[in-house]
Amino acid sequence: MKLRTVCVIALLFCALVISAFISIKKAVGPDTAVSFKIDTLVTNVIVPWQITFLPDGTMLFTERAGRVRIYRNNKLLPKPALTVNDITLDKKTGLLGMCLHPAFAQNKWIYIASNYTEDNHIRVRVARYEFRNDSLINPFTIIKSIPGNQNHTGCRLVFGPDKKLYITTGDADQPALAQDLKAYNGKILRVNDDGSIPADNPFTKNDTAHKEIWTYGHRNPQGLAFEPGTGVLFNSEHGPTGGDEINIIKPGQNYGWPVIHHQDTREGMISPLLEYTPSIGPSEAGFYNGNAFPELKGNLLVACLRGESILRIRLNNDKPVTQEVLLKKQYGRIRSLVVGPDGYLYISTSHYDPPEGKGEPPFDMILRLRPSNEKVKQQVQSIAINKKTTVKKQTPAFMFQQLCAACHGDHLQGTEKTKSLLGRNFAHGADKASIVKNITNGITEKGMPAWRGAISAADINKIADYVWVTSKRKK
Incomplete structure (x- = not known):
């Protein structure tokens, strides 16, 4: 009798294990797999840092060397829309983030971040331009004189559903600045479209803080993405040695750098939603909301530099369920990743990127990813949701x-x-x-x-x- 009971229990246990395995496989199974046809649109450009699309389908992109380029009707136009003459080029510095004003169709405003030199020091500036006759004209400074450096200089630009401009800044290789509310570095900033301070920013009543600050304690945030429908803001950011992060961003919060990092915790500081060691080098992040890839609907996609891939994260009520990397080691370092008006994915490479990228021909490219019905073997690797590691002694x-x-x-x-x-x-x-x-x-x-x-x-x-x-x- 005891033996029969034990056998029944064992069978039930096996059934539970098998059913759990089946449910896991279903979550990441063929119904959610994605295949791409990949078109090369642009070659021989220097670090296309940010891709964006105009309402008429024209593509604009920043080249870190100081140019804004136009791609229209399957051709890269020879004349740049803008050449920034005072650009500072030093490893990771140059022309950076770019975004359209929510009312671009009426006002033609485009916002661009760049590095320049002031008093022999690298600085970051965000300026607003008007796009007229394929040229960017009438620059208007939104914010300037943010300390920059050859590393950790930011600078992603995104308008939120609240029509406010969000700006990421790196710590400029001075980690202590990320905790200093009197410094712009290591922050996410939030301003009105003219650079003025929104009345509901969290530090407007703090006399010792910059009023533009939305969150602080960041190392080098490279991606900002608002979740469609909920308006929840996610960011991606580089860690020190590993310790790369995906965070949910909430106003006024301290994200810990450099006091905590990796999976450290401390009261009053926010630990990452997801943490990556070894490093994946997360760059631009965005939610897929197109129709060309229904299997990607609602997924958070992150371009990866060191990881040389696209990170795909499935969420349920803003909690990660599964994640995997796509196109691993197929196209090198990926810098920008956006959804085009056709629902296709557009990515840029970042090969001319010393010291990590060697700048070998065809230097940098912009690629278009379309759906494929063919059973093309894609480089896909599932990765576990982070498990809390045992706290090690700080030797x-x-x-x-x-x-x-x-x-x-x-x-x-x-x-x-x-x-x-x-x-x-x-x-x-x-x-x-x-x-x-x-x-x-x-x-x-x-x-x-x-x-x-x-x-x-x-x-x-x-x-x-x-x-x-x-x-x-x-x-």
């Missing part, structure tokens, strides 16, 4: 791995960004005191962040000890 080696290894390598062996430090091969001082100084103040012109105020002096000293001891090892 010097662990802090180095999370904050420094992306540039210096797991064992100080160097990366495409930096040379090896093994054998104490230092370029900026040859003793421990110099290491402490460099970690504290950064070498921002070389892309090394300044950690003063972001982590404690005691932790800086511990990391310096770790570097000093580990670097003694020969190559």
Whole structure:
């Protein structure tokens, strides 16, 4: 009798396991699979940072080198709509985000972010232009003098359903600025279409804060997307070494950088909805709301740079259900991703992107993704929703791995960004005191962040000890 009971229980357990497996397979099964036909529209351009469409179907895109280009009737027009003459080009800087005013059909306004130099420092500026006769004219400054840097300079532009302009800013390789409400860096800003301050911004009554701030504690947010129907705002942002994030953005909230990152938690700070280690380098994000790909309806799609793919996230009541990567390693680094008026997906590559991208011909491209009925083998990889990792002790080696290894390598062996430090091969001082100084103040012109105020002096000293001891090892 006992044996029969045990067998029945075992059978029931197996049935539950099998049914659970079937339900999981159904969520990611063939009915939600997507196949693409891919057309190459534009080649030999330099980092098409942002693609956008006019109401008549004309495509505009920014080239980081300082040009706004026009693609119409299957042709790239030779004359740019705009050439920004004071553009500052240094690794990740240049011409960045672009968006149309919600009433573009009436006022012809287009908003563009760019880097420029002011008092020998890189800055970020957002300006409004009028699009007339295929030219962008009459620039009007919305906001300027935001500190920029060759890394972590933002800058995505999106109008919300409230008709306010949302602007992302990076921490400019000075992580402490992300927590400073007197600084524009490491923030999402919200302004009226003329740059004035909306009365309902969360810090309008705070005398020690910039009134444009909507949220803070960001490292380098690259994507902003409002969910159709709900108006919920999502962002994508780069982490330090891994720790890339997808967040739900709520006004006035602190998203933690650099105090918390990866899956850290702290009272009063928001941990990410999704976190990615190793890094995927999330860039532009957007919800699919077209009709060409019904299987993608309502999915959040994210262009991935380091991941060289498109991240597809299915949500249920703003909670992630499943996620997968599409086109992995097929077209290299993907910078912009938008839905065209035809419901097709349009993506841009980011190959001319030192030091990660090598800029090999045909340099950068704009591609169109159309539905395919053919059983074309697509590079698709399902990935798990993040599981909470065990909190590790904040040892010097662990802090180095999370904050420094992306540039210096797991064992100080160097990366495409930096040379090896093994054998104490230092370029900026040859003793421990110099290491402490460099970690504290950064070498921002070389892309090394300044950690003063972001982590404690005691932790800086511990990391310096770790570097000093580990670097003694020969190559």
